Amino acid sequence: MKLMRVGPEGSERPVLLVGGRHFDLTSVTADIDSAFLGGDGMNRVRAAMAAGGLPEVDVRGARVGAPIARPGTVACIGLNYSRHAAESGTAPPAEPVVFLKASNTVVGPYDDIVIPRGAVKTDWEVELAVVIGRRARYLASPTEAGDVIAGYAVSNDLSERDYQMGDAGGQWVRGKSCESFNPLGPWLVTADELDDPQRLTLRSFVNDQPRQHSTTQDMIFDVRHLIWYLSQYLVLEPGDVVNTGTPEGVALSGQFPYLRVGDVVRVGIEGLGEQRQVCRAAD
Template identity: 80%
Template sequence: MLLVDGRHFDLTGVTDDIDAAFLAGGGIDRARAAMAAGDLPQLDVSGVRVGAPVARPGTVACVGLNYARHAAESGAAPPAEPVVFLKASNTVVGPFDEIILPRGSTKTDWEVELAVVIGRRAHYLASPADAGDVIAGYAVSNDLSEREFQRNDSGGQLVRGKSCESFNPLGPWLVTADEIDDPQRLALSSYVNDQPRQASTTQDMIFDVYHLVWYLSQYLVLEPGDVVNTGTPEGVAMSGRFPYLSDGDVVRAGIEGLGEQRQTCRPAA
């Protein structure tokens, strides 16, 4: 589905899904050409579930403590290098799907983040300046975390607190890179039950978007469709200023120009 000026258009004549094959095969340019030619029928999407804007990412690479004020509220010094961890890719769900609170969870936390979607294979990029050439676009991500699993139960192994079911709502949109003038000047916000939690900008990042993609490419092979979560700003429950999520809580996370997602929390069956 393509969104242009508030109208939705059917992309099934161009691709079955927005996935690795679509991005690697020049799908964005083909979609633009089809739109310009008038070949895409308009859709009525009322009542339709919205899925993640990228299907089945192979890798979800995440960066921790990448906002100066978030590092401070966590009681940590700003890292000298990016703090990198991987998250199970099946955590990626739609922007309005439910957040499933894991069994035994007492400290499920929200984290609004700028997600980078890779559009071309990136391996050993020569410099951060080359990162722009491999980025397909950007999206809103909620990098949910179960802090008890993350920090205490697992002895500091992040994956256990990060890879629970539904723990990466993504979207609502994939906004192509050319639509974002500067990824380091985007406002981020989150709310729980309409009460403000996070309010910051990507200017507070310790390592900028291009640096992160370049850095990751020195250690990982980033493929089309992969997602990079670039860190969260201050204002999470782990700060001690807010309660953790519980059954019935409603979370909203948004980024300037990228839309807003919304989820309701419920316990795992």
């Protein structure tokens, strides 16, 4: 299944996308949120669809929001692709590098990127996002991680590198939590539709010029390992998002200029859709 949320910011409604057709989910749930994901919502949607109880809806021209309502936690993994670690001048980490970013950074896949005031090194990062569907606490092994994953989505884990690594003393959160710094979507693709999250192609473009082109096979720590690892140190709840790292090809590498007002960013992942954002200055 592909789940999405459409409508003005703060007033999105849940929608199911099947075969290019959109179906209204408001008879099943008020939103795609922690209560839905943790309360057998997926099976209720399947049952309603099988019974023919979902009306078709026209979403043309409507804003597309993030496919889940504001998550409680956005957990992120840094330096999780071998070639990205190399372009950053860093040895591959011996264990996952974990940081959090503010949950209100999560915006729709086509919403503007807001360049922060005083920013000079705003960077893009296409990432595979994992959406949690069941509470994960002290999982016994990576094998158990598959049972707590609701699905996957495209994420753009934007960074202001000067805030992140300038005089911040290694405080990554400061360079990661600016407004609009986590476009998510366009869909939440349920885990049963994805054969193998470790064999997905990721790409990014700035002004239609290619930047990143890699696969999740280059991950240092795979998806299940990351979810298991995180569960040892924090409790993951339904609706939480885990950004699993970005491949090589970001501006930090020195190969490309950082983002500026007017730039157009596109990021996409095989089977999960594509985002498009325009960069604008903070008001």
